[in-house]
Amino acid sequence: MLVVGAGAFFGAVISATGIGKVLAHTLSSADLPLIVLTYVTSCGLRLAQGSATVAIVTV
Numbered sequence: 137m138l139v140v141g142a143g144a145f146f147g148a149v150i151s152a153t154g155i156g157k158v159l160a161h162t163l164s165s166a167d168l169p170l171i172v173l174t175y176v177t178s179c180g181l182r183l184a185q186g187s188a189t190v191a192i193v194t195v
Contacts, residue, residue, distance in 0.1 A: 150156045163173050 150159075159177075163177065166173070168176070
């Protein structure tokens with residue numbers, strides 16, 4: 137339960153700081169298919185956090 141809460145909190149921090157918009161703009165200019173962008177985003181969060189469950193809930 138704490139892991140899911142941490143993921144939701146991390147997602148809220150990303151939204152509040154504006155990093156999400158910058159990341160979305162950067163990834164949209166990469167001209168990759170949506171499934172690849174989703175995979176790249178989840179892998180980046182997984183590497184940054186170390187928890188697959190938190191990375192899934194954050195995205």
